Amino acid sequence: MTLSIQFLTMVSMIAGGFYLGITLDTFRRFQRHWKRNVFLVYFMEISFWLTQVFILYFILFQVNLGELRFYVFVACLLGFAAYQALAANLYKRLLERMIMIAARIYQILHNLVKNFIIAPIRYLIQLLIACVIFLFNMVMLVLGFVLKCVYLPIKWLFKQIYRLLPKKFKLFLHKIAGFYSKIQNICRKYWRLISSKRR
Template identity: 45%
Template sequence: MSLSTQFITMLTMISSGFYIGVIQDTFRRFTPYWKNRRIMTYVMEIGFWLTQTLLLFYILFLVNGGEIRLYIILACLLGFSTYQAVAATSYKKLLEHIIRMVSAVYRFFVKVVQAVIISPIKGVIFILYKIIMWLIKLILKLILFVIIVIITPIKWLLLFIFRLLPKKVQGFILKLAGIYSTMKNKCIKIWKYVSLKRR
């Protein structure tokens, strides 16, 4: 490598080391969100360091064709140490400030979406639900009224015919009605008993 290439490589590796310090602190800031999930922690750690290693090697490949020498590693460590000594505290404070700003913007947009989109949609759905339920009740009442209007004359006619029948026939019909009512009640009791047994 020429001197200019070596100089550019050193500057690049120092900057890369500085970048590693920044990105590591950023990664560590969000680690508590998956710290209690062991598999997730392993996946994130391996993925993070693998990604950073590939990125550094790609940068090195662009600068000097991918040659790795001792001074390159030392330059990277120098950049990392410089970050830790000079900029780590300030960057962490800046990162917290950025996170608070992003969180505030996110909450603001959530409230806007809630107020402008979700709440009106919920209101419209609630109104439609009330209207539909009112229509269903109205239709059921109309159907019940029609049934009553149809059945009532038939009931009167049957009652009139029943009164014209001889007493013995009336007694027989009443007896049949009593037997039917008794059987109906017994069937209901048996059904309830079976249902309770199934539970």
């Protein structure tokens, strides 16, 4: 390994340690959102560290084809220590400000979508449902009026015909009606018995 490659490796690993400090503080900042779930805590920790190891080794591979030396770890720790000493407090304040700005932008967009897209659509749907219900009620009202207009003359006509029938035929009709009501009552009893057995 030439001196230039060693120098690039040192610089890259110092930058990698600095990057690791930034990502670790970012990860710890958002950790509070899943801290109560033990399974998620372990999963996120393992995923985070595996991802960081992969990224740092990929950087190392691009510089010196992945050759590990003791000074690589020292350079990485040096970069991490430099971040903690020089930039940790500044980055944490900057991160909080960025989160606050992002939350405010999200709130504004949420209110815009809610007030200018969701609310009008909801209002139109409610208006459409109200129109459908109103039309249905009007149709039922008209149908009821038409049926009454048709039913009353037919009822009056059947009453007149029934008055003209002989008494024997009227008695026969009463017997048929009584027989039909008995059959209907028997069927209802059997249906209730079958329903109670099913339960």
